[in-house]
Amino acid sequence: MTFKKEIQSLFSDLLDVVFPETCSACGNRLYKNEHMICIYCLSNLPRTHFHNDNENPVYKIFWGRVNVEFATAFLFFSPKGIVQHMIHQLKYKGNKDIGVMLGRMYGRELKESSVFSSVQCIVPVPLHPAKLRKRGYNQSEMIAEGLSQALQIPVDTGGFKRKKHTESQTRKSRYKRWENVDNIFERAEAGIFDNKHVLLVDDVITTGATIEACAQEILKDKNTKVSVAALACAMHF
Numbered sequence: 001m002t003f004k005k006e007i008q009s010l011f012s013d014l015l016d017v018v019f020p021e022t023c024s025a026c027g028n029r030l031y032k033n034e035h036m037i038c039i040y041c042l043s044n045l046p047r048t049h050f051h052n053d054n055e056n057p058v059y060k061i062f063w064g065r066v067n068v069e070f071a072t073a074f075l076f077f078s079p080k081g082i083v084q085h086m087i088h089q090l091k092y093k094g095n096k097d098i099g100v101m102l103g104r105m106y107g108r109e110l111k112e113s114s115v116f117s118s119v120q121c122i123v124p125v126p127l128h129p130a131k132l133r134k135r136g137y138n139q140s141e142m143i144a145e146g147l148s149q150a151l152q153i154p155v156d157t158g159g160f161k162r163k164k165h166t167e168s169q170t171r172k173s174r175y176k177r178w179e180n181v182d183n184i185f186e187r188a189e190a191g192i193f194d195n196k197h198v199l200l201v202d203d204v205i206t207t208g209a210t211i212e213a214c215a216q217e218i219l220k221d222k223n224t225k226v227s228v229a230a231l232a233c234a235m236h237f
């Protein structure tokens with residue numbers, strides 16, 4: 001090793017000591033050949049495989065509520081688990097790349113099955129504008145981006161948005177506002193989703209209320225279909 005190379009290598013090792021790259025799932029230090037998620041966590045991702053199940057629990061929560069073609073989620077969410085850690089990184093630590101990476105992984109898995117083969121555009125659940133300003137990005141859009149890369153289906157972020165709080169909504173209590181997700185989404189214009197099969201993308205599905213409200217709004221257009229893919233599901237089974 002030349003002296004210059006030795007210095008470079010020493011410098012990179014030193015950087016590694018000062019700012020070690022850590023696994024976005026477990027927080028342990030990454031080895032040089034690992035990227036974002038350590039090999040242990042990668043091989044232990046709690047996959048649902050729900051896309052292979054036509055009566056999976058994520059799909060079933062929408063039955064009788066809103067007419068979705070199919071719904072599924074990539075991973076099981078459990079409090080304090082590795083999925084929770086990754087989603088925390090994605091939402092609160094500015095780690096956009098983990099969203100894109102997981103979206104891409106999920107997209108590759110979905111591509112092998114043909115559940116979303118007729119989908120024409122991917123629409124992330126919009127964030128409230130104030131939250132978007134604060135966070136700087138929409139975490140669901142990062143997941144959508146990864147899905148789009150793997151599935152080769154475009155992302156549409158312009159056609160659908162979350163309304164600003166009206167005064168009457170602002171005056172409601174926090175709890176009531178959380179409960180009241182009806183009517184908080186709007187299409188940029190009527191007819192924008194006519195004749196389209198839309199894949200709605202969210203980070204975590206819990207009650208399904210947000211997705212339901214989004215789907216209701218999109219389905220106001222003519223001859224429209226809605227499917228759902230979430231990064232994780234946190235329901236009780």
Ligand SMILES: [Zn+2]
Nearest residue numbers: 023026038041
């Ligand atoms: Zn790990």
